[in-house]
Amino acid sequence: MKKTYLFPFASLLIIASLASCSKSGKSDKTGLAYNKQEYGGFQVNNKFKRGPGPxxxxxxxxxxxxxxxxxxxxxxxxxxxxxxxxxxxxxxxxxxxxxxxxxxxxxxxxxxxxxxxxxxxxxxxxxxxxxxxxxxxxxxxxxxxxxxxxxxxxxxxxxxxxxxxxxxxxxxxxxxxxxxxxxxGYMTSFKDKNNPAGTATAGAATASTSPKEPFNTVLYQNNQYDDKGKRAMKDLSPGATATAAPGTTGAATKPTRNVRLEDGxxxxxxxxxxxxxxxxxxxxxxxxxxxxxxxxxxxxxxxxxxxxxxxxxxxxxxxxxxxxxxxxxxxxxxxxxxxxxxxxxxxxxxxxxxxxxxxxxxxxxxxxxxxxxxxxxxxxxxxxxxGNFYQDKKMADASTGKLEVDKYNHAVMTPAVSARKQTWAEKQAAAAKTGQPAVDSLGNPLATNTYADQRGYRDxxxxxxxxxxxxxxxxxxxxxxxxxxxxxxxxxxxxxxxxxxxxxxxxxxxxxxxxxxASEIRSFGKPQFKPKTQKAFNSRSR
Known part of the structure; x- marks a missing residue:
């Protein structure tokens, strides 16, 4: 029996809607609200919808x-x-x-x-x-x-x-x-970025203020690419400071930040x-x-x-x-x-x-x-x-977390130094001995790179x-x-x-x-276990 692997588009919308509605706006373990500055500003994307790239x-x-x-x-x-x-x-x-x-x-x-x-x-x-x-x-x-x-x-x-x-x-x-x-709108639009200086729309960066280096995803996520658009993500952390919109001399706006991996x-x-x-x-x-x-x-x-x-x-x-x-x-x-x-x-x-x-x-x-x-x-x-060959991003400045970049604005990668997460002491020891391999808790040098497929070992x-x-x-x-x-x-x-x-x-x-x-791409019309809705926590009633 041959089945065609196609599903109505409407079902995708229903599934996405149900998925987004099922997530709470509060922590189920602490009761603290997400996405609220007064509760500490911890941000969670409650409306994440996955999908393929172009x-x-x-x-x-x-x-x-x-x-x-x-x-x-x-x-x-x-x-x-x-x-x-x-x-x-x-x-x-x-x-x-x-x-x-x-x-x-x-x-x-x-x-x-x-x-x-x-x-x-x-x-x-x-x-x-x-x-x-x-x-x-x-x-x-x-x-x-x-x-x-x-x-x-x-x-x-x-x-x-x-x-x-x-x-x-x-x-x-x-x-x-x-x-x-x-x-x-999380970054300056292509239209505004490529316009001659002085012709960008209000609130957007001009060609002269927008970073000239080619965009790199890794460096952007590491906050090494400063370009905020008109719909930049709000920074709800209590210590965030407001700045004027790029390319403008107006009053300071609400604090903004780069998109993070957690934003989906x-x-x-x-x-x-x-x-x-x-x-x-x-x-x-x-x-x-x-x-x-x-x-x-x-x-x-x-x-x-x-x-x-x-x-x-x-x-x-x-x-x-x-x-x-x-x-x-x-x-x-x-x-x-x-x-x-x-x-x-x-x-x-x-x-x-x-x-x-x-x-x-x-x-x-x-x-x-x-x-x-x-x-x-x-x-x-x-x-x-x-074919696994594990690598780490090379740090340019450990105090700021800034990564080293090459002439093409790519993060420089180096062979991984450990097959596991190092202790803080091991990391400091490695930083103090530039060019020397890090050591474990017993003082034994850790491998300078790690292979999972036995290349260079048994092969x-x-x-x-x-x-x-x-x-x-x-x-x-x-x-x-x-x-x-x-x-x-x-x-x-x-x-x-x-x-x-x-x-x-x-x-x-x-x-x-x-x-x-989830491994299952489309659950619509298929048997599913339905978990019970979690009881809401009310701190004032306790």
Whole structure:
């Protein structure tokens, strides 16, 4: 039985309304009122509504068998698949489509606009268009045109390394959060910020007073970006002082502050999906699920064993962009089948049951994980991932909490010094011995960085690179199959690897985002336990 994963929009409004009404404006443990200056000014968002950032769709997580869609063919290389294991993935958000050439050109344009003389920065983010060159093919037109010509503007960007894709995710996070803050009035609007000095609207910062450094989410949350808009958050703490509105000489207004994480307004960072998330999303088994029963498994992001449509109007059309045989890239002239000699637009073919396009074919996609052939024999069963490298934000001034920044206005990160929260004494000892590792309560030095996946400990792959293996700590997984692959690679369980600083003409990417809060995305119409309403506390009656 096939179910479409769609729900009426009205139900979302009802759920959001019920969720917001169910939360009290008082502490259930102290009785003190929230959001009241006279009670201390502790602020709580009672009307939080979560939702995806631009371009993302909701993926409700759950249990599935990692590599459960693998096809065991006699004589086939088994390392193409993961070790089969029951795995649970948290709910998350994922890009509806692959990142396109236009999306990447927007990134390049922003770099050129904000750092016009930093040619190295711009050059480092240019995709390698030379990936189209092959000794015995005439692909030179794609070298010159594929990235920039409008004929390919909606096609997936290729020639990007894993490292470039990760940096794009960071950049996208800051642009999305800046847009939210400026459009909602928490910061100066783009219109007022970009107006010539002296023409900004009343009560808004002028171009000369607004910070000139590019917006950075981490630094903004650390109060290192001072730009308050006309609807800036009220600061209810008793010690807060009122100041005049930026760019004005009028009377002082009520105290304001930057948006905090606790306000629930800023989006979580965009990032590359983990391998488990990507495979789970590609399968889209939710469309075949009812009451925890999966009626039909899949070997592709669509149902059935075939590669072509069975519907009357599209019968026989290939369902993804791939290479049918070693020399057949798009079918016969006059009746093209998948209609793509190379890549195709990112919204081609039908989306899977999560609403994701091209989760098989078109381009392979980078995922976050470091590659090891047997990762999932030992990986955690909940949100498995290999590649953790823990870092801390580097402090510039411990007395003020100010973070150190680089020339691009990013917080400087350093390897984590401890796998646990240090005591205050340990932190002071580490600060007193600059360059020396912190020590624990017994005087033993703490590790300078922490790995959760045993890289550099039991794994000796890097030491044997070039002798018995081509795998290192920089080998990253990519999945999905491409325009240059045959059907075997369209199975979501398949996996390959490439060094994170290398790129090809058949690897692109899409972003993901962590979903916070309840795992269930839509509870409307589903059985629920209803908790009793808490009795209100009245301090005057005691």
């Amino acid at each position: 371009g993302l769709v909701e993926i409700e997580g759950g249990v599935f068998v990692m590599s459960g869609s693998a096809i065991n063919v006699p004589g086939e290389e088994l390392s193409n698949y993961n070790h089969k294991r029951e795995t649970t993935v948290s709910s998350f958000y994922m890009d509806e489509t692959e990142v396109s050439n236009t999306n990447w050109l927007e990134y390049l344009y922003w770099i050129r606009s904000n750092f016009p003389t930093d040619y190295e920065y711009y050059y480092n983010e240019l995709p390698d268009t030379l990936v189209w060159r092959r000794p015995l093919s005439y692909n030179e037109p794609y070298v010159d045109n594929y990235l920039r010509h409008p004929a390919y503007q909606d096609y997936p960007v290729v020639g990007v390394t894993w490292e470039q894709a990760s940096r794009y995710c960071e950049w996208r996070t800051d642009r999305v959060n800046e847009l939210l803050l400026r459009d909602r 307004i800023l989006k979580q960072p965009y990032r590359l999906p983990t391998e488990a998330e990507w495979e789970y999303a590609a399968l889209g088994l939710i469309g075949n699920t009812e009451y925890e029963n999966i009626s039909e498994n899949k070997i592709y992001p669509w149902n059935g064993l075939g590669l072509s449509s069975a519907k009357k109007k599209t019968r026989g059309l290939i369902l993804a962009n791939f290479k049918r045989t070693k020399g057949d890239y798009m079918g016969v002239g006059g009746s093209l089948n998948d209609k793509g000699g190379l890549t195709v637009p990112v919204r081609s073919y039908l989306p899977n049951d999560f609403g994701l396009y091209n989760m098989a074919g078109n381009v392979n996609e980078w995922v976050a994980d470091v590659y090891r052939s047997k990762t999932f024999e030992a990986a955690d069963a909940f949100n498995p991932y290999r 000796k792959a890097s030491e044997l690179y070039g002798e018995t293996t081509l795998i290192t700590d920089k080998s990253r997984v990519y999945k999905g199959g491409s325009w240059d692959d045959q059907a075997i690679w369209l199975n979501p369980a398949t996996r390959r690897f490439l060094q994170q600083d290398e790129s090809t003409a058949d690897i692109g990417f899409r972003c993901a985002m962590t979903m916070l809060g």
